[in-house]
Amino acid sequence: MKRNRLYKAFLTILICLVMIGINYIPVDISSHASDEVFLRHLDEFVPRLMNRYDIPGCSLAIVKDGDLFFYRSYGYSDREKGIMLTSRDPFRVQSISKSVTVWGVMKLVENGRVDLDSAISCYIDISGFKDGGNYLKSVTVRQLLTHTSGLQLGDVFTVYSPGSRMPSLQEKLRDEVSFINKPGSSFSYSNTGYNLLELLIEEVTGRSFTEYMESEILIPLGMTNSTFDLKESMIPYVPTGYTLKGKPVPAYVYPEKASGGLLSTSRDLARFMIESMNLGSRDDLVLSEDSIAAIHYPQVSDIGIYSLVFDSYALGHYVEELSNGKIALSHGGQGTGIMTHMHFVPESGDGIIILTNSQRSWPFISHLLRDWAVWRDFDPIGMTRIIWGEQLMIALVGLVWAAILFQGEKTIGIFKLTTLARRDLNGMKCLFFILFPVVLIIFLFWCYKQRYLFITTLFPTAAVQLGIALFTFAIITIMRAIITCRGIIKKSKEEWFDEAGKEI
Structure with a gap:
């Protein structure tokens, strides 16, 4: 019995290691x-x-020593049409x-037209909002910038075709301004908060x-190929997005722009x-050094689930403290068919x-960040923990396949006449082992x-691998339960007839 358990444990570990080995992508670049x-590379x-990871297209840019070092695009802008992605295509x-x-807001702060710690009700009319008389009147500009306003996330699924009829920014905000927390009480990521800044x-x-x-x-920064307004002439050049299931998503627009437009x-x-x-003083800065420093200064340390990969949140940026004392700033983005990251x-x-x-693209982005960090001799940055999470998931897939192997072994054994009389599963257990996999x-x-x-x-x-493994496990478990229950029923009938014959 003990020997059998050791055999199963060894086999389970072996299966998990094989699964991890098959799926693992090693670092193939050295620092410096x-x-x-x-x-x-x-x-x-x-x-x-x-x-x-079945990703049609990717556009990369790398800055080194404060200068643009490299930019290149790979793959397709539209896979079905065979259109290759170029570095000029706007994502x-x-x-x-x-x-x-955030830079737009801080420009107003520099000019004395907005104060970060003033309530937004000083700048916009909140009377038309559902919550205009309650929490909203006390929400500050800083709280909107740091996701501590208590506002809900907002609608992330509704998109519109370019040129189609859609609600105005004010109409969308009237529907979405709703609070899940008291302003200033905690970090809660909110697109709605940034869209209120757009209105401001x-x-x-x-x-x-x-x-x-x-x-x-944008223009003062030299971002001449960037805009918050999808012009008709740009539509053919906007890459087609692809969902988790690979469904193509043509170019689309939102009524709001500040949070993701x-x-x-x-x-x-x-x-x-x-x-x-x-890096160094210049006379042509779009924002002052003090304003940029204020943007990058950590504001909120308890950032919930985001603490798994970042240390805090500043104004519009996640902050990560590296072991060498340096600070990394980043922000990612995802929407219907698109994923992006800046670090x-x-x-x-x-x-x-x-x-x-x-x-x-999250694992894809994490692998690129890992290799970039190794090359530039940084710590393993927080986003690379997604790679370890993926390996743990793969290990779990291995555990399920080991369970399938052992279940299948028992199921095959049940087919043998010598095992039909076994009562390793009684009636209630049979019912459970049918209902659970269903x-x-x-x-x-x-x-x-x-x-x-x-x-x-x-x-x-x-x-997906885990889903396939769990589905297979469920089918094998149902088969075993049904076969075992039939054996128990058959055995019970035989015992009843034997006892009835003895009484006669």
Whole structure:
């Protein structure tokens, strides 16, 4: 018996290790490798990763020592049409927009037109909002910028075709301004909060958000291929997005822009990063050094689930403290069919932009961040923990397949006449071992039908493998329970007839 358990434990471990080994992608670059070696590594590694995670297209830009070092695009802008992605194609960069929107707000702060710690009711009319008379009147500009306003996340699924009829910003906000926490009490990521800042900018300046951001921020930064307004002439060049299931998503728009409406290229975002690093005094800064420092200064340390990969949140940026004392700043974005990420270390002048047209990209982004950090000799940055999470998920897949193997072994044994009399499962246990896998199958079907599942987005490949393994396990368990129950029923009938014969 003990020997059998040791055998099963050894086999389970072996299966898990084999699964991890098959799926593991080792680091294939050394720290301080030459520029030529790293670029050659990218040209080999990026397409291989894209193929593994089924990502149609990726646009990269890398900043080194405060200058644009490299930018290149890989794969397809539209896979079905065979259109290749170019570095000029503007991506909807999703929530990286927030990091740029902060600059628009801070420009008003510099000019004395907005105060970070004043209530937004000083700048916009809140009487038309559902919660206008309660929490909303006390929410400050800083709380909106740091996601501590208590506002809900907001609608992240509704998109509109360019040129179609859609609600105005005010109409959308009237529906979405709703509180889940008391303002200032905790961190709660909110697109709605940033969209209120869009309204604030329009009310204070008397200009459209797009016009203000272009004239005051984007053009002065040299981001000439960036805009918050999808123009008709741009539509053919916007990459087609792809959902978790690979469904193509044509170019779309939102009624709101500040939280996720920026269209930009990796090269333009690299310019934004370079300006954000502020390496030395210049006379042509779009924002002062003090304003940039204020943007990067940590504001909230308890950031909930985001603490798994970051240490705090500043104004429109996540903050990560590296062991060498340097600070890394970042922000990612995801929407229907798109995933993006920006990561930079101001003190060293290093940064990376990753834009993809797939919602399957978190592990892909994490692997690129890992290799970039190794090359530049940084700590393993927090986002690389997604890689370890993926390996744990793969190990779990191995455990399930080991369980399937042992269940299958018992199921085959049940077919033998010599085992039909065994009572390792009584009637109630048989019922449980039928109902449990049925419920599991129903749950897996529900997961499959969901438009968005966090775990599937985080581990797109491993989650599918786990789903297949669990489905197989459920089927094997049902088979074993049914066969065993038939054996028990047959045995009970034989025993009843034997006893009845003895009585006669």
